[in-house]
Amino acid sequence: MTPKLPLYFDYNATTPVDERVLEAMLPFFGEDFGNPSSRSHAFGWKAEAAVEVARQQVAELIGATPQEITWTAGATESNNLAIKGACEMYRDKGRHIITCSTEHRAVLDPCAALAKAGWQVTHLPVDEAGRVDPAKVEAAITDQTVLISIMAANNETGTLHPLAEIGRIAKQAGVLLHTDATQAAGKIPLAVESLGVALLSLSAHKLYGPKGVGCLYVRRRSPRVRLAKQMHGGSHERGLRSGTLNVPGIVGLGAAAEIAGNELTDDAERLVALRDRLDEGVRSQLPEVQLNGHPTERLCNTANLSFAYVEGEALMMKLSSLAVSSGSACMSASREPSHVLKAMGVPDALANAAIRFSLGRPTTVEEIDFAIGAIVQAVRELRAISPLYELAREGIDPTRLQ
Amino acid sequence: MEPNQSPEFVKHFSHPRNVGSLDRRSRRVGTATVTVADCGDVMRLQIEVDCQGRIARAMFKTFGCSAAIAAGSLTTEWLRGRSVDQAEGFSGDYITERLALTPEKQHSSRLAEDAVRAAIADWKRRRCRQGQPAS
Numbered sequence: 453m454t455p456k457l458p459l460y461f462d463y464n465a466t467t468p469v470d471e472r473v474l475e476a477m478l479p480f481f482g483e484d485f486g487n488p489s490s491r492s493h494a495f496g497w498k499a500e501a502a503v504e505v506a507r508q509q510v511a512e513l514i515g516a517t518p519q520e521i522t523w524t525a526g527a528t529e530s531n532n533l534a535i536k537g538a539c540e541m542y543r544d545k546g547r548h549i550i551t552c553s554t555e556h557r558a559v560l561d562p563c564a565a566l567a568k569a570g571w572q573v574t575h576l577p578v579d580e581a582g583r584v585d586p587a588k589v590e591a592a593i594t595d596q597t598v599l600i601s602i603m604a605a606n607n608e609t610g611t612l613h614p615l616a617e618i619g620r621i622a623k624q625a626g627v628l629l630h631t632d633a634t635q636a637a638g639k640i641p642l643a644v645e646s647l648g649v650a651l652l653s654l655s656a657h658k659l660y661g662p663k664g665v666g667c668l669y670v671r672r673r674s675p676r677v678r679l680a681k682q683m684h685g686g687s688h689e690r691g692l693r694s695g696t697l698n699v700p701g702i703v704g705l706g707a708a709a710e711i712a713g714n715e716l717t718d719d720a721e722r723l724v725a726l727r728d729r730l731d732e733g734v735r736s737q738l739p740e741v742q743l744n745g746h747p748t749e750r751l752c753n754t755a756n757l758s759f760a761y762v763e764g765e766a767l768m769m770k771l772s773s774l775a776v777s778s779g780s781a782c783m784s785a786s787r788e789p790s791h792v793l794k795a796m797g798v799p800d801a802l803a804n805a806a807i808r809f810s811l812g813r814p815t816t817v818e819e820i821d822f823a824i825g826a827i828v829q830a831v832r833e834l835r836a837i838s839p840l841y842e843l844a845r846e847g848i849d850p851t852r853l854q
Numbered sequence: 855m856e857p858n859q860s861p862e863f864v865k866h867f868s869h870p871r872n873v874g875s876l877d878r879r880s881r882r883v884g885t886a887t888v889t890v891a892d893c894g895d896v897m898r899l900q901i902e903v904d905c906q907g908r909i910a911r912a913m914f915k916t917f918g919c920s921a922a923i924a925a926g927s928l929t930t931e932w933l934r935g936r937s938v939d940q941a942e943g944f945s946g947d948y949i950t951e952r953l954a955l956t957p958e959k960q961h962s963s964r965l966a967e968d969a970v971r972a973a974i975a976d977w978k979r980r981r982c983r984q985g986q987p988a989s
Contacts, residue, residue: 763895765919769867801894837873837923839887839898839915 459819460775463658463753463812464607464635469704470660470813476707477662480700488697489688499699506706510667513709514633514652515643522668522689523702527634528558530653530668531601533693534630535562537679538599538651539571542628546596550574550627552584552603552613553795559601559632572596581746582611582796586618593625600629604636604652608792608808609745610754612640619648628677634658634666638712639720639751644669650677656701660813661708665701715813720752723811726820730809731755733824738831740844744793744806753811756793758802761841762834767805770830774823777808860954862928867920872930874913876900884977888968890961895922899969901933901941903977909933909941914969921962925949929966938977944970 469477480502488503490496507518524530539549551563553575567573574592576584584602593600600622605612615631622629630651633642638659644652652669656662670692671677685694712719735741740760759767764778789803798806809823835841843849878885878900887898895918902911912930916923928949933941946963949955955963 761917763918763922766867766923769920804894837870837915837926838917839896840917842875842915 455816455819455822457773458775459773459823461809461811461815461819461823462775462777463815464610464808464810465777466657466663467660467812468814469657469662470708470711472711473661473704473707477700477704480703484699486699488699489686499697502703503697503699506702506709509706509710509713510654511669513637513642513713514654514669515645516652516669517672520644520669520672522670522692523697523705524653524666524668524693525664525698526657526666527632527653527655530655530666531556531558531630531632532562533668533679533682534651534653534670535559535599535601536566537682537692538628538630538677539566540680541678542598545598546594547571547598548574548594548596549598550576550589550592550600552576552578552601554578554582554606554608554611554792555601555603556607556632556634559603563601576602578611578795580797581749582606582609582744582792583746583749584613584618586614586621589618590621590625593621593627597625597627600627602629602631604631604633604642604647605640605751606745606792607635608790609756609796610635610751610810611746612636612749612751614749615647615649619646622650623648628675635751635754638709638716639723639753641716644671650675651679656705656708659708659712662701662704665698665705667705719813723752723815726811726815726817727753727755727809729817730811730820730823731757733820734827737824737828741831742798742802744796744798744802753815754808755810756806756808758793758798758806759831760802760805761838761844762805762831764804764806766834767807767830770834771807771826773826774809777810778806860952863921863924863953863955866924866927866953870914870916870923870927872911872913872927872934873915875915876902876911876913881980882977884973884975884980886969886972886976888965888972890918890922890965893918893961895919895962895965897922897926897965897969899926899929899966899973901973901977903938903981907938909936909938918965919959919962921953921955921959922965924953925955925962925966926969928952929970933970938974941970942974 486495486499488500507521511518563573628650634655637654650671655666742758744756793803876883885900898915900913904910912933914926916926946967949963
């Protein structure tokens, strides 16, 4: 039986809201619509109580205390608040931040804004698997360094950074470590204490919660981290982030975090098996397919594959039965390969032919098998009409032709 | 398929015509391999010209985006049965119009136009050599 098409393999982009999450949210659109800032009546009290339950639920997922969770509109806002807020607060110490070349734009762009304002930004390189070397972090720290921002897991490749080691180095040097855990949260265990992070961003819609809500963990002890607010207004969230709380969204994030915490181990085991079935199924039938990312230190749900001698946009079009995302877009005469793959040293031709498959809780083995068939057929068809594949089979290196 | 693609585009991308190779050593065959410097698309186009100066066969292979593949297919279809003189007047605008290419995809039309000119030039070179005494 053919499954309903197109099949969704883009769970790193976003996830559907879990039914249990939706159920938890619904009352807060209706009868429990109160504003948690309303201290004078039961409508407000009920909303506030729900928000505090959610705070507890999210805190538990990452091993924090509820007071350390600040609600935001999503990971982009969390990253902005963490990076710009910390740098503004501690600017007397120096004007240096350390990040990594494969970060998401939501980290790179706030860093670029700081660079424009006179800050020095170090972009650490990654190895061919996409990992930052902790020794390079250590070497980059100066007495001017205020913040290190390194993501927990990369969105394109799923590669996990050695965060705990970096955390130890940061702690020893007395530098704050921020991590964008948008992709990692709900997929790998995260404990802020053992990771040594001072700030952690996460988003609800990547873990089967709703879009438009996220949070920032801000450490309160050893050391207590203070941030300069980036949103001025009615002093919600202890003055750190003004704006009426998105109660249904927050309740959803809380429920999603609790479910993720409970089901993480089972989900991860199942997803690794499906991910490897996809990877092996494709690679056993097609030559010259490259896995981009770390072979083992990688998210359970992500496989980023490059198919030599075919072009990415054409491959995406052939794969119209699968909802996947590509390493680049042929939007104009010049292609911009993914900055992540580029930083890993993946040649442009392979970066342009990279496809990210990201699996999720609803993914089934039937879907994986359908995907394997679709990928193998699409790549074979495109290679059959690729002059580069023909040259390569004749023993001529087509990269020299270009 | 993206919703804004013309049926002609879908036809030529999904089931490209005249994919393959002709004998590049034949004097009746002109071969061109052209690339777009910016994006790395590669098109190989071959024409086989009969005694009357008509293009009897045209074959192509493309490494490139969907538009470059569809352009290769449509171009070979257009070339078949035309005289070399007619083919020399081939314009990429024909590809742009027939495939309803948006401006950012029109480098594929230029790629096809370049390929047609280069294939004819190659055929002419080889044909001229035919008349020359062996050295």
